[in-house]
Amino acid sequence: MKILLLANMFPPEIRSAARLMSELAESLVGRGHRVTVVTSARGGRPRGVEMLSGVRVVRVPTLAVQESRAPAVLRGLGQLFNSAAYGPAALSLRDVDVSLSYSPPLALGMVGALLHRLRGVPHVLNVQDLVPQYAIDLGMLKNPALIRMLRWIERAVYRNVQLITVHSRGNAEVLARQGVPAGKMALVPNWVDTRRLRPSPRDNAYRRKAGLEGKFVALFSGHLGFAQDLDSVVEAGALLRERSEIALLIVGEGIEKRRLEEKARKLGLTNVRFMPAVSEDDYPQVVASADVCLATLQPSLRCPVVPAKLLGYMAAGKPIIASFPEGGDAPRLVRDAGCGVCAPPGDPARLAQAILDAAERPAESRARGEHGRRYVEANHDRERAMDVYESLFERLIGRGQKRRAA
Numbered sequence: 001m002k003i004l005l006l007a008n009m010f011p012p013e014i015r016s017a018a019r020l021m022s023e024l025a026e027s028l029v030g031r032g033h034r035v036t037v038v039t040s041a042r043g044g045r046p047r048g049v050e051m052l053s054g055v056r057v058v059r060v061p062t063l064a065v066q067e068s069r070a071p072a073v074l075r076g077l078g079q080l081f082n083s084a085a086y087g088p089a090a091l092s093l094r095d096v097d098v099s100l101s102y103s104p105p106l107a108l109g110m111v112g113a114l115l116h117r118l119r120g121v122p123h124v125l126n127v128q129d130l131v132p133q134y135a136i137d138l139g140m141l142k143n144p145a146l147i148r149m150l151r152w153i154e155r156a157v158y159r160n161v162q163l164i165t166v167h168s169r170g171n172a173e174v175l176a177r178q179g180v181p182a183g184k185m186a187l188v189p190n191w192v193d194t195r196r197l198r199p200s201p202r203d204n205a206y207r208r209k210a211g212l213e214g215k216f217v218a219l220f221s222g223h224l225g226f227a228q229d230l231d232s233v234v235e236a237g238a239l240l241r242e243r244s245e246i247a248l249l250i251v252g253e254g255i256e257k258r259r260l261e262e263k264a265r266k267l268g269l270t271n272v273r274f275m276p277a278v279s280e281d282d283y284p285q286v287v288a289s290a291d292v293c294l295a296t297l298q299p300s301l302r303c304p305v306v307p308a309k310l311l312g313y314m315a316a317g318k319p320i321i322a323s324f325p326e327g328g329d330a331p332r333l334v335r336d337a338g339c340g341v342c343a344p345p346g347d348p349a350r351l352a353q354a355i356l357d358a359a360e361r362p363a364e365s366r367a368r369g370e371h372g373r374r375y376v377e378a379n380h381d382r383e384r385a386m387d388v389y390e391s392l393f394e395r396l397i398g399r400g401q402k403r404r405a406a
Contacts, residue, residue, distance in 0.1 A: 001033045001393055004093060004121075006086055006101035006108045010039040010057060014253075014277045015223060016308030017128070020190065021102055022055075027386040029054040036096075038089045040082065060085050080153075083107035090115055098393045100124040106131040106150070106157055113160035122162040122396035128190075130174055130303045137301045138226050154178075162396055165389075168329035170304025186392055191385040192311035192376055199317030199373060200288040207289035210275055215247040216359045218321070219290035221283070222309045224254030229298045232323060234264050235348035236355065237272035246271060246359055248294075251286055253277045287316040292358040292365060295330070296323040299345035304329040311380050314339050314372030319365040321354045323347070339372030 005025055009018040025035045034056075041047040041059035050057050062082040083105055090099070090111050099121055101108035112123030132150035135141035141150075158164065158180050166172045167190045175185060207213060220233055230250065237248045248271060250260070257274065264272045278286055287293065293313040297305060306329045313320050320340030324330045331342045341357070343350040358365045 001028075001397065002095050002097045003028055003033055003035045003393065004090060004096045004099040004115075005035065005037045006090065006099065006111055007037055007039045008082070008102065008105055008108065009042075010037055011052065011280070012045065013042060014279065017102055019280060020308070022052075023191070023193065023382060024100075024386070024389065025055040026053045027382065028390070031386070031390060033390075036093060038086050058089050060089050080107050083111060086111045087114060091118065096121050097397050098122050098124065100126055100389075103127050103157075104129050104131045104134070106154060109157035109161055110153070113157060116160070116162065122399070124163045124165055124392065124396070125157060125161040126165045127171060127175070128167060129305060130171065133174075134227075134301070134303050134305070137303055138298060139300065140226060158184075162399075163392060165392070168304055168306050170329040170332075174304065186388070188385060188388050188392075189380055190306070190308060190311060191380050191382040192315045193382045194315050194373075194377055194380075197284050197287065197312055197315035199369070200284065202289055202291065204285050204288055206282070206285040210249060210273060210289070212247055212249065212273070212289065214245070216245055216292075217247050217249050217290045218292050218294055218355045218358070219249045219251065219287065219318075220294040220296065221251040221286055221312075222307065224250070224252050224257040224260065226256065227298055227301060227305075228254075228256070229296045229323065229345060230256060230260050231263070232296060232346055232348045232351055233294060234260055234267070234269065234272055236352040237264065237269050238267050239348060239352040240355065241269060241271055243356070243359075244271070246355065248272045248355075249275065249290070251275045251277065283312070284316065287312060287318060290318055292355065293318045293320050294323070294351075294355075295320060296351075297325065297330070297345055299325055301325055302328075306330045306333060310334070311376055314376045314380075317369040317373040319358060319368035320372065321351065321358065323351055337372050337375035339368050339375060341368075 007021040009015050011018050011022050025037055028035050036056045038058045040062040045059055047059050047061050062085055099112050099115055101112045103125055109125040115121045116123050132141055165186050165188045172185055172187055240246050261274050295307050295310050322334045322340055323343045323345045325345055334340045341354055343354045
């Protein structure tokens, strides 16, 4: 098959979206397919064409709106403009059998729908976060006119793509309530490479580099943005300041990092450490250095979000403290796997107590980590997800060929 992927992020950017799309592309190439990725010329890469691990990558110029503090209207318009920039690159490609876009940004699905309209190429929309509801929940999107416009785009994209893949049952339920037919959706859980991420000794080079020898380390690793509620992590650190054996380690980059560092400095917290994001090659060492891993979301976020970091923590055999709104897929995953405990979101005291409990009950923590490892091996294996995507692509291509023959 000749497959086109439309992705807002791609390596060398260090984000879960970039990793998922690169692993999908590389796995499909490994199965003998020809894969082209159209993505943004960001992450230190110039515009143009390059080959990465057998994948043809086409980078197009876009506006830097992802990490901007500009008003929501300008960010929304910027994302629409950026998505439109993908159109000429996608339409210039010949002999594409099927395409897939990663959402958000939702508007990339418009490019796929256009490709189908003009060329008959079936398009798969991979929905990770529900847009615009995600931004509405976080209070980032309040302009009524912009909300109406994005709702219209959302309905138009869902109507004009040929298949929508979702990573969780909750996302499928939301789309069903919005009128998306069950036959147009496929549940494909996100995956983790359990061969790359596996349990390994905690006393490693990264722990020494961070100056954490002899500490009980509670790790948050990932994007430091509006959704992650890292104020609660910093404030939990303030409540734990008298426990000198406990350190809270925050690894990553994002629009909130500078503010959070300043907050920790003003509180005089020496037990909260910030470290820069690391490459995919170094990430296993970071997770291995932890005793317990943190995953947090804002209490206002009602979308059924499952942060990708959860699967990485579980693959590494680490117990998890999850601070998510109840009713979503993420707390359900933690409980189903038996891999950790859930604390109410936006409650630093309960988060601090959960960290203390993990430190004082090491046997229970180890058992939870082992449960998580077994769960992802059984339910979130990378190759199993690739089998599903390959089958879905083949089905869509076959359906399109039958229509053209008729």
